[in-house]
Amino acid sequence: MAAHRLRPCVGRLFGMGPELGSGRRAYSAFQAFTEVLRLPSKQLTKLVFPLQELHGHFVPGSRPDLHLNIFHPSLEDIARAESFFTASARNRIEYLTSAVRLDHAPDLRRPEVCFIGRSNVGKSSLIKALFSLAPEVEVRVSKKPGHTKKINFYKVGKHFTLVDMPGYGYRAPEDFVDMVETYLKERKNLMRTFLLVDSVVGIQKADNIAIEMCEEFALPYVMVLTKIDKSSKGHLLKQVLQIQKFVDTKTQGCFPQLFPVSAMTCSGIHLLRCFIADITGNLKTTGFQFS
Numbered sequence: 001m002a003a004h005r006l007r008p009c010v011g012r013l014f015g016m017g018p019e020l021g022s023g024r025r026a027y028s029a030f031q032a033f034t035e036v037l038r039l040p041s042k043q044l045t046k047l048v049f050p051l052q053e054l055h056g057h058f059v060p061g062s063r064p065d066l067h068l069n070i071f072h073p074s075l076e077d078i079a080r081a082e083s084f085f086t087a088s089a090r091n092r093i094e095y096l097t098s099a100v101r102l103d104h105a106p107d108l109r110r111p112e113v114c115f116i117g118r119s120n121v122g123k124s125s126l127i128k129a130l131f132s133l134a135p136e137v138e139v140r141v142s143k144k145p146g147h148t149k150k151i152n153f154y155k156v157g158k159h160f161t162l163v164d165m166p167g168y169g170y171r172a173p174e175d176f177v178d179m180v181e182t183y184l185k186e187r188k189n190l191m192r193t194f195l196l197v198d199s200v201v202g203i204q205k206a207d208n209i210a211i212e213m214c215e216e217f218a219l220p221y222v223m224v225l226t227k228i229d230k231s232s233k234g235h236l237l238k239q240v241l242q243i244q245k246f247v248d249t250k251t252q253g254c255f256p257q258l259f260p261v262s263a264m265t266c267s268g269i270h271l272l273r274c275f276i277a278d279i280t281g282n283l284k285t286t287g288f289q290f291s
């Protein structure tokens with residue numbers, strides 16, 4: 001299936017030639033933050049802080065309203081966060097179980113974060129990219145794209161659980177509302193919902209289902225913009241500004257800072273790992289100006 005074809009964080013990185021962008025060495029090269037730290041600063045910013053890099057492309061003095069520094073951890077904090085996502089005998093990262101209804105969900109004391117979004121927005125690919133330091137984890141993808149009908153739970157050591165929700169929109173399972181709505185409304189250990197929006201097309205009608213749910217249940221949620229490698233810089237800038245405006249003017253519970261990512265180039269993945277480790281209470285970064 002399509003998601004299998006996408007090897008996270010490979011290729012097109014920094015516009016590399018094919019000899020660098022493919023092959024095993026390149027595949028592993030930027031997974032580990034120690035390698036990232038060796039990059040020249042411009043490339044490091046592009047990989048680790050994609051929003052900041054985009055911001056640098058605005059005409060000086062135009063003051064676009066992007067929030068860049070609400071969560072802005074140090075490189076040391078990002079490196080620390082990585083340990084939570086690195087599988088070892090003492091930090092087991094694994095697929096736990098699937099559920100079709102909340103009463104089938106594991107009763108967990110650990111904090112939980114979940115990922116929701118339209119079918120094909122890139123949920124499974126993002127989860128794979130987040131888990132690229134734990135390559136044994138089997139990220140469940142449905143045989144046909146957009147057909148994830150179950151809520152999938154992944155255990156990240158003793159620290160937190162990451163939850164992949166069924167996609168909505170095109171061919172969404174009929175009982176989607178039952179499943180997702182009940183989960184969002186009633187899951188006691190849910191710390192944050194990550195709402196994925198495709199950066200190529202921006203917020204679509206179907207995305208409003210999830211946005212309205214999060215707003216209605218007063219959930220704290222975060223907008224993650226996927227597939228940022230696919231657009232030209234100009235197109236991406238336009239979309240990001242539009243989405244930022246939407247968040248600023250139309251939402252209450254949405255975290256004001258956007259998280260652009262690419263599962264393909266690994267852009268934004270290290271920062272997102274750090275944010276997850278932080279909001280689940282594991283990291284205690286100095287990255288928040290306020291929370």
Ligand SMILES: Nc1nc2c(ncn2[C@@H]2O[C@H](COP(=O)(O)OP(=O)(O)O)[C@@H](O)[C@H]2O)c(=O)[nH]1
Pocket residue numbers: 002003005006117118119120121122123124125126141145146167226227228229230261262263264265
């Ligand atoms: N170029 C690019 N393609 C992506 C990215 N993330 C996902 N895709 C592709 O988008 C399609 C849907 O991805 P998938 O993760 O299965 O979406 P899901 O239905 O939300 O789980 C697949 O063909 C992926 O290869 C990305 O960051 N960049």
Ligand SMILES: [Mg+2]
Pocket residue numbers: 123124125140141142146148
């Ligand atoms: Mg999926």
